[in-house]
Every structure is written in structure tokens, then in C-alpha cells.
Amino acid sequence: MEFVDLQDRLLFGIPKKGRLNEQVMTLLQGADIQFHRKNRIDIALSTNHPIALVFLPAADIAQFVANGNVDIGITGQDMVAEAGANVEELLALGFGKCKLCVQAPVDSPYKSAKDLVGKRIATSFSSLVGKVFQELDAEAAKAAGLKQVENPTLVQFLSGSVEASCALGLADAIVDLVESGETMHAAKLHAIETILTTEAVLICNPNKHKTNPLIEKIKRRIEGVIVAQRYVLCTYNVPRSQMAEAVKITPGKKAPTISALETDGWVAVSVMVLKSKAADVMDALEEIGAQDILVTEIKNARMG
Ligand SMILES: Nc1ncnc2c1ncn2[C@@H]1O[C@H](COP(=O)(O)OP(=O)(O)OP(=O)(O)O)[C@@H](O)[C@H]1O
Ligand SMILES: O=P(O)(O)OC[C@H]1O[C@H](OP(=O)(O)OP(=O)(O)O)[C@H](O)[C@@H]1O
Numbered sequence: 001m002e003f004v005d006l007q008d009r010l011l012f013g014i015p016k017k018g019r020l021n022e023q024v025m026t027l028l029q030g031a032d033i034q035f036h037r038k039n040r041i042d043i044a045l046s047t048n049h050p051i052a053l054v055f056l057p058a059a060d061i062a063q064f065v066a067n068g069n070v071d072i073g074i075t076g077q078d079m080v081a082e083a084g085a086n087v088e089e090l091l092a093l094g095f096g097k098c099k100l101c102v103q104a105p106v107d108s109p110y111k112s113a114k115d116l117v118g119k120r121i122a123t124s125f126s127s128l129v130g131k132v133f134q135e136l137d138a139e140a141a142k143a144a145g146l147k148q149v150e151n152p153t154l155v156q157f158l159s160g161s162v163e164a165s166c167a168l169g170l171a172d173a174i175v176d177l178v179e180s181g182e183t184m185h186a187a188k189l190h191a192i193e194t195i196l197t198t199e200a201v202l203i204c205n206p207n208k209h210k211t212n213p214l215i216e217k218i219k220r221r222i223e224g225v226i227v228a229q230r231y232v233l234c235t236y237n238v239p240r241s242q243m244a245e246a247v248k249i250t251p252g253k254k255a256p257t258i259s260a261l262e263t264d265g266w267v268a269v270s271v272m273v274l275k276s277k278a279a280d281v282m283d284a285l286e287e288i289g290a291q292d293i294l295v296t297e298i299k300n301a302r303m304g
């Protein structure tokens with residue numbers, strides 16, 4: 001194998017496949033972190049920064065960052081919690097949003113996690129789930145005046161297709177991620193408790209952050225890409241008498257930029273608006289007499 005010289009490069013752990021991969025690739029592109037990845041090689045040197053991208057399973061990234069095998073990385077908060085990894089969360093990225101839920105067959109009598117004490121639970125999150133059920137076991141024992149329960153809950157690790165385990169008779173319930181609920185409903189399961197909510201995060205080894213200005217630069221660039229993805233720029237003209245109303249509708253991220261127009265009694269406003277709210281904002285502005293309302297995409301941003 002060709003020798004890859006990683007000396008003096010910041011190592012950046014990237015999910016190599018799965019739900020987070022595509023969006024992370026978009027972030028890297030937006031942040032202008034260029035690289036060339038050879039087929040089937042999991043380390044790619046950036047061509048315009050002293051960075052090496054290390055493509056890893058999302059589940060391993062938190063531990064790699066905590067151990068200092070890579071300096072920074074992107075993975076889910078669920079993965080950080082499961083690994084019990086000591087990492088610094090630099091930035092929540094706003095994608096990979098889902099919940100880790102206890103799920104039971106819809107035709108089962110289980111209505112809460114407590115009902116599953118002494119039963120069999122299948123999950124890919126055996127460390128987190130083990131802790132949850134250890135506590136529930138202890139509570140059940142205490143309530144019964146015992147030192148410990150006779151039948152401790154059995155938490156069984158499965159690396160994938162966890163939702164099939166109830167139908168296969170392997171488990172009484174499962175703990176797995178839920179986003180749309182499609183997978184859960186297709187397996188005739190329903191959520192009876194949420195253990196945590198999660199999204200993708202940029203993480204860093206706690207000892208590396210303060211010493212490496214490149215980490216701060218990457219964070220700022222990624223932050224800019226996220227703002228640009230989330231917001232649009234709205235400009236409009238409005239009678240000065242309606243300015244207070246207009247500011248209520250478009251308060252902006254910090255404050256709107258307001259400038260006087262040549263036409264007497266009118267002002268021009270330029271303001272950032274959440275993309276998801278843009279159509280409602282345009283309706284509301286029109287109602288108060290605003291004119292020439294334009295919404296434009298933001299390509300990149302740096303906020304104060
Ligand atoms: N349905 C989902 N919706 C949103 N985010 C999700 C979803 N499933 C997983 N994630 C997030 O993505 C992270 C990585 O999960 P993913 O399933 O992509 O990895 P994987 O299991 O290694 O890949 P694959 O499923 O391709 O084998 C999870 O830890 C979670 O944070
Ligand atoms: O609520 P939903 O929108 O259906 O999403 C939840 C599913 O997404 C993930 O699976 P993934 O697609 O990563 O497949 P996997 O089970 O092979 O990991 C997760 O493990 C759930 O099964």
C-alpha cells in the first residue's frame with residue numbers, strides 16, 4: 001500500500017456511509033475543504049488545507065476522537081452517548097435528527113419501559129440501554145423490598161435490523177432510532193418511551209481544541225454553511241409608518257438593516273429569514289403594505 005504522510009495534518013473523522021455521509025459531504029464542499037479520495041481508500045488528503053479526512057463508521061468516530069486517534073469528527077449525539085466518549089461538542093449541525101426509542105409490539109401489553117423489567121431487549125445501543133434498565137431493575141427491586149430483582153432485564157446487542165427481533169422471537173421489545181416512524185410501523189412496533197433525542201454534531205478531542213486554530217476555522221466555516229442552508233435573504237420596501245410592524249415580522253438574526261429610500265416616507269429593509277418561514281413572512285409583509293419583496297438564496301455566511 002502507498003504510504004500516506006499524515007504528519008502536521010489535522011485528522012478529521014467523517015462517517016464513511018449511512019445516513020450522515022451525504023450531508024457531511026455537502027458541508028465539506030460548502031466549507032471549501034477539497035480532497036481527492038482514491039477508490040476504497042479511507043484516508044484522503046485535503047488538497048487545499050493541512051487536513052486528512054479519515055472515513056470511519058459513524059459508531060467509531062466518538063471513541064476515535066476521545067482517544068485522540070483523530071482530532072475532530074462528525075457523528076450523532078447518540079453515538080457519543082453510547083460510546084461514553086469524553087469529547088467536546090463544537091457545533092450541532094441540524095441534520096441526522098431522530099429519537100432513540102423503546103419500541104414494543106403494537107399488540108403487546110407493554111405501555112412503558114418499566115413494564116419491560118425482566119424481559120428481553122434487543123438494541124445496537126447496549127451500553128446506554130443497559131444503564132437505563134439497570135436503573136429500572138433497581139427501582140423495581142426497591143419497590144418490592146428486595147436487594148435485586150430475581151430476573152434482571154436482558155439487554156442483547158444486535159448490530160442491525162434490530163426491528164425484526166420481536167417478530168423473530170428474539171426479544172420482547174427493542175430500542176432503536178426513530179425518525180419518520182416508517183421502519184417502526186412496518187415492523188408493527190410502537191414507541192413507548194424516548195431515551196434521547198439526537199442530531200449530528202461536530203466534535204473535538206478536549207485537549208486539541210485550544211491548541212489548534214485550524215479547528216476553530218473549520219467550525220466557523222461549517223457554521224457559515226449551516227446558516228446559509230437554513231436562512232434566505234429577504235429584501236423589501238415598506239412605508240416608514242409601518243416599520244415597527246415590519247420589524248416584528250422580520251426581526252432578523254440580529255437586527256434588520258434599514259436604509260432610507262429616495263421616495264419620501266419609505267424605507268428599504270434587508271433581513272435574514274428562516275427558509276422554512278419565507279412564504280409566511282412574504283404574506284405577512286404584503287398585508288402591512290410592503291412592496292418589491294424579494295427572497296434570495298444565501299450561498300455562504302459568516303455571522304458575528
Ligand atoms: N433514520 C434516521 N434519521 C436521521 N438520523 C439518523 C437515522 N438513522 C440514523 N441516524 C443518525 O445517523 C447516525 C449513523 O447511523 P447510520 O444508520 O447512518 O449508520 P450505520 O448504521 O453505520 O450505517 P448503515 O445504516 O448504512 O449501516 C446515527 O447514529 C444517528 O445519529
Ligand atoms: O423512522 P425511520 O424514518 O424509518 O428511520 C429509522 C430507521 O433508520 C435507521 O436505519 P437505517 O436506515 O440506518 O438502516 P439500518 O437499520 O440498516 O442501520 C434506524 O436504525 C431505523 O431503523
Ligand SMILES: [Mg+2]
Pocket residue numbers: 018
Ligand atoms: Mg443504520
